[in-house]
Amino acid sequence: MLVAVFGAKGRMGAEVCRAVSEADGLELVAALDAGEDRTPAASADVVVDFTVPDAVMENLAWCAEHGIHAVVGTTGFTPERLDAVRDLFVGSGANVIVAANFSIGALLMMHWAQEAARHYESVEIIELHHPDKVDAPSGTAATTARRIAAARADAGLGPVPDATTQDAGARGADVDGIRVHGVRLRGLFANQQVIFGNEGEGLTITHNSYTRASYMPGVLAAVRAVASRPGLTVGIEGILGIGS
């Protein structure tokens, strides 16, 4: 399987180039970054995109035009953006996987947070990342919040209780009614805590990524699976058998 990487000079892209080069059955045919001619990627079966939210949609339009499957780790995807990606690939002959997080622990953290959501009156999310990250809240935190909000709605839970009437911004972002707090700190890489509370008890689910190597098994699994997953697939839970 021939693989091209977009964002190849970035922190994640460089790690993906290494992982693809060392993986059985995969060959790295193009490692491209901003401003570079995409022609060398035209022979690829799969493009892996770890770029920036402002660039990813144009990259995906190019993949769809060329009938090349795409595996996307770049964040910043709202439900509306995902709809636009689905539309881009209709009739292209290619498939696309978009995942805010490829690490097994983060997938389990989101899965268990969704499970716990219906049992707790209160919930908030704290995501902690390196200070070079451009988007906040993180894609993982936004995805977790949306999944928790959906689970609460399914369970008939009302809004998270919050008496705040004077807020100078300290209550964080509101993602579908779930508060998300972002910390950017030198020395950190990527961590998330989902904090649940009921009268008299609490539950915290914490995930820590220590290095970018944590994402590589998931990225490689998605590269190998994308050709057999028609249209748009959001998340790699189905590929790894999480939640089934």
Ligand SMILES: NC(=O)C1=CN([C@@H]2O[C@H](COP(=O)(O)OP(=O)(O)OC[C@H]3O[C@@H](n4cnc5c(N)ncnc54)[C@H](O)[C@@H]3O)[C@@H](O)[C@H]2O)C=CC1
């Ligand atoms: N899904 C997941 O598991 C993970 C997702 N991410 C996400 O991946 C993205 C990249 O993160 P990092 O590697 O830390 O960022 P980075 O800033 O180190 O790398 C981004 C790279 O993309 C390049 N780029 C910008 N526009 C481009 C274009 N049009 N074509 C090709 N390359 C272009 C930049 O020059 C840069 O080298 C972020 O959105 C981040 O949130 C990061 C870690 C894990």
Ligand SMILES: O=C(O)C1=N[C@H](C(=O)O)C[C@H](O)C1
């Ligand atoms: O930018 C990062 O570093 C990360 N981005 C992803 C996100 O926004 O969720 C995944 C992980 O948190 C690392």
